[in-house]
Amino acid sequence: MIDYSLKGPVSQERARIRLMSALRENRFPQAILIDGPTGIGKKALAMEIAKALQCTDPAGRPCGHCFGCRMAAESGATENWIIPLEAAEARAKKAEDATARSTAKTIEDIKQDYIKEIIKNPYRVDIFSAAAFISVELMRTMTSSFAMRGDRVRTVIIAEADRMNEAASNAFLKTLEDVPPDTYFILTTSSREKMLQTIRSRCLALHLLPLTDDEVQKEAARVADEDFDRTMLTDDVVGMAVGSPGKALYYAPLCEQWNPLAVDFIRKSLLQDYTDLFFALKEASLEDPYVANRFLEVMSFLVADLLRELGGAPLRMPTTTASIGLKNFPRIDATALELALVDIQETMSRIESRRATTTMSLQTLALKLFEGYK
Numbered sequence: 402m403i404d405y406s407l408k409g410p411v412s413q414e415r416a417r418i419r420l421m422s423a424l425r426e427n428r429f430p431q432a433i434l435i436d437g438p439t440g441i442g443k444k445a446l447a448m449e450i451a452k453a454l455q456c457t458d459p460a461g462r463p464c465g466h467c468f469g470c471r472m473a474a475e476s477g478a479t480e481n482w483i484i485p486l487e488a489a490e491a492r493a494k495k496a497e498d499a500t501a502r503s504t505a506k507t508i509e510d511i512k513q514d515y516i517k518e519i520i521k522n523p524y525r526v527d528i529f530s531a532a533a534f535i536s537v538e539l540m541r542t543m544t545s546s547f548a549m550r551g552d553r554v555r556t557v558i559i560a561e562a563d564r565m566n567e568a569a570s571n572a573f574l575k576t577l578e579d580v581p582p583d584t585y586f587i588l589t590t591s592s593r594e595k596m597l598q599t600i601r602s603r604c605l606a607l608h609l610l611p612l613t614d615d616e617v618q619k620e621a622a623r624v625a626d627e628d629f630d631r632t633m634l635t636d637d638v639v640g641m642a643v644g645s646p647g648k649a650l651y652y653a654p655l656c657e658q659w660n661p662l663a664v665d666f667i668r669k670s671l672l673q674d675y676t677d678l679f680f681a682l683k684e685a686s687l688e689d690p691y692v693a694n695r696f697l698e699v700m701s702f703l704v705a706d707l708l709r710e711l712g713g714a715p716l717r718m719p720t721t722t723a724s725i726g727l728k729n730f731p732r733i734d735a736t737a738l739e740l741a742l743v744d745i746q747e748t749m750s751r752i753e754s755r756r757a758t759t760t761m762s763l764q765t766l767a768l769k770l771f772e773g774y775k
């Protein structure tokens with residue numbers, strides 16, 4: 402009897418227990434889809450599963466040192482991964498910008514760089530550019546590599562599987578209809594609803610839970626770069642991360658600038674002091690839609706925290722929220738705050754769909770926020 406032991410945070414133990422019993426009973430599904438919020442460790446779990454499946458140790462898997470285990474934790478094994486990439490033209494353009502000389506890398510080189518990053522910090526949330534997608538070519542390269550598989554177990558991790566375009570989705574569906582023996586697919590996504598229903602229904606669904614605040618603190622500190630200042634992982638940062646070490650690491654260096662700006666945004670739009678606010682927003686370089694929406698997320702946390710303050714509940718970002726001084730704005734009630742949350746949410750979708758420029762959208766939000774309560 403082979404024993405399987407998958408490692409990971411305690412909060413996600415239930416998911417691992419389910420996987421381990423499937424492994425022990427030799428009924429592991431050929432395709433699983435791990436979903437859950439961004440930055441909580443879906444890729445980390447996928448790599449742990451890949452090791453367990455590929456491991457050849459006769460007693461305890463994953464052993465961590467056999468060929469199969471090493472292949473699952475090795476950036477050179479690019480055939481074990483499908484990741485979103487930018488279109489060829491965008492990549493070529495970037496290479497051109499980087500140096501005068503052409504330094505165009507092959508797809509394999511690019512993949513290897515990304516995989517190295519993922520192995521180093523599987524929680525990272527901003528690893529792929531917003532325009533990156535999974536193309537049908539990547540799918541075809543994968544299926545053609547099956548012929549050279551040999552007799553070992555092969556796992557393919559499809560990261561951010563919701564980024565498969567239509568052609569890639571259809572190619573993958575075809576692959577799923579006739580999966581080669583000893584081949585396993587592990588898909589991860591934080592936007593399950595964006596995937597084809599036909600793909601979802603062919604994969605075992607595994608929902609991964611966010612971590613506790615203590616676990617976020619520990620995991621973020623563990624995977625962060627050596628020169629990362631760990632004192633930046635304050636209670637407010639961990640509170641904002643809502644169970645995601647990846648988000649904690651993303652917010653940590655921005656907090657010092659963003660949290661006071663979010664406080665300012667709320668205070669100044671209440672005081673109708675727009676000139677200063679618009680200037681501060683301009684200084685903050687929020688033109689990039691992805692970045693702007695991460696900032697608006699901070700705004701949402703702040704407003705949600707004000708709702709907690711009104712209701713007497715414990716705050717997620719105690720220091721930042723207290724600095725608003727809600728008591729100075731007696732007209733602000735729960736309804737005003739709930740409306741503000743809707744306004745922020747709408748601005749985020751406007752920015753995401755690129756219906757207006759980021760600057761315009763943020764200014765419009767400031768004017769609209771707490772309308773009738775100013």
Ligand SMILES: [Zn+2]
Nearest residue numbers: 456464467470
């Ligand atoms: Zn092993």
